[in-house]
Amino acid sequence: MRRAHTVEQVREAEEALMRTLPEGVLMQRAATGLAHAVLDLLGGGYGRRVVLLVGAGNNGGDALHAGARLARRGVAVEAWLLADQVHDGGLAALRAAGGTVAEPHDVVADAETHGVVDLVVDGIVGIGGTPGLRPAAAAALEHLPGVPVVAVDTPSGIGVDTGELDGNHVTASLTVTFGTHKVGHLVDPAAAACGAIHLVDIGLDLPDPVVESLQPPDVRRLLPRPQGTDHKYTRGVVGVRAGSATYPGAATLCVAGAMAGPAGMVRCVGEVADAVRQAHPEVVGEGRVQAWVVGPGGGEGAAAELEAAADDGVPLVVDADALTHVTGPLPVPVVLTPHAGELAAMTGVARADVEARPLAHARAAAERFGAVVLLKGRHTLVAEPGRPVRVTTTGVPWLATAGAGDVLAGLIGSLLAAGLPAYDAASVGSWVHGAAATLASRGGPLTAGLVAETLPETLRHVLSGGMEESRE
Template structure:
């Protein structure tokens, strides 16, 4: 499990750690890790040109101390000071190592080709800074446009605890962070500005994190793996109420996701013509009957409200997607069905009565708000899908490929999460495991190229085997 801690949590853990170490030891460890990462990024140090953009405080100190180490390794290091109060010990270390220092009033307005660096180290604003960049930092970055950037802890200008980017900010190729991940490393839009993220361990004692990301081992531990005495009923039965005469493909794809093998049986209830096509494509799927979870809404059209009401009346977990989401407020939930909602940004915006752009700019905030207001687990789909539960706990999914942005992929995801609900996973686990497997299957199906939703469904068993470490059938 990758955990992302808030600034307050990190500051408290750093203070505790520093109290047990000699002065400067924690910064030295961070600087060593940063210098190693920059050297690896460059493929070596000797003869390389490195420009440090240095603000005030410890973030700038990390950059300066790392610059000193790079200079001792043969790099030509130049520090551009963007603050009148740079870290004194770091500045002295860089000068002793032979680094060049450019004062805050001497940052060039242009740079000849022979002085352009091989990498820029962004040490402007650390995790305690406000979002956005001052004019001098923006000007310096404009002069260095096109040069790869390594960010210190977070790209300067992003909002660390929320992942928002409300103002100008650095876009890094690599971010080297210390002690633990921060929410901005996982949450869009800030995570898109981080590039690759490398974590330097500082031995911090950290509390439980408010934002997490599953890894393969976590998924393997949560997956419902049948035992020797299990049969189709004990493994769970998932029912699908999706598709319509207008959108038959949505029903087929929802069933394809549900029929991935993680539940013991799939039932389809819906349009008669769609049912015929479902049976033709999936002869193992049966008709109406008792289920342990329902999947409702994809391609449901005008009948989605009635299908949602029927599913909610059963009192079992219900996955609500697409057309059914518009009928959710005011629906009769007296039977107590636990819900998983799977909106994209536009659907979440409609549920919350806010502009779509607001949702895309603050995924964490709106996923949590929707979960709390609707008393449901909310899987807010995006490049970095956010899964939130009503009490505020969050997981961010990091699997997938841009090729997954294709029609019908969400229908497959809904069926998959429904199967996991029927197999007995709690809604929060079902949603986050489903998102992980969906992304992993897309990577397998894509193999670096385009794909369609049906290929994602077909790759789900292989994604499950991969998570379980069982590559062979």
């Protein structure tokens, strides 16, 4: 499990640890980890040139101490000081190791005459900084176009606790963070500015996280699997109320997602049920279920289907057309699966605001509707009141394709029917769906049907321990 904490949580943990250590040890741990990550990215030290962008905080100190280590490994290191006062110990260490320094008023002039720079280290502001960059920092970055950036702890200018962006910010190729992930590492749009994340363990003792991200061992632990005495009914039966004359394929794709999951049987009812059964002869009709999926392609009939499903007293997945008919808490456990536009319509806000502040809106919607809210996106969020928000980091851009959400809804319904609570069903389903898309895509286009076809193979990989932890 990847766990992300707030700035306050991290600072309290750092203060507690520093009380047990000699002065400066924590910064040295961070700087050592940072220097190793930079050398690894550079592929060696000698002949390389690195520019440090150094602000007034401890992140600037980390960058300077790391720069001293790089200089001792043969890297030509130059610090551009973006504040009148920077970390004295780090500055002295860099100079003693042979690094050079440009004062604030010389930075832009130096930038105009610099030679080839292999890499920039962003030590402008720390985790306590606010979104946006000061003019001096923005100007320095403008004079280093196209140079890869390694961010210290977080890219300067992002919303560390919110995942939001407001104004100029650093876009990193690699972010080297310390002790734990921060919210902005996992939550978009800020997460997209972080590049790859490298976590350096500095020995922090941390409380429960506010955001977390499942990894393959977590998914393997949570996935329901049949026992020797199980039969199709005890494995769970999922019902699908989806499709219409206008969108018959949505029901077929939803059923495909449900069939690929751990439930033992899929039922399909509605006006296109016969067509679905022609495509999937294993699917049956009316009867008892342990979970319903409602809404994909439902059109005008979605309201009635939602009411019928809710009256059945079993958990629901509410998707697509049925979402517009959810106005408050429902009497059963519910997973709502909107994209940004659908959540905007449900809550009366602008889509652009949902896209700019997805974490805030997912949390607010979970409270408002008393449900698990799965907000789809590049990094899908799963929010439930009183629980850490789970972030899905599997998937590829090719997954943005028609029908993919129908497959996801069916898969989550299958997980619900097999016995997972709504929070786990939504987050496991989202993770597996993204992993299947990655496997199916192989770097190129894919269709929703191909994602559904790849789900069983993906589950086999997870259950056998054949998937490595995500590196994102």
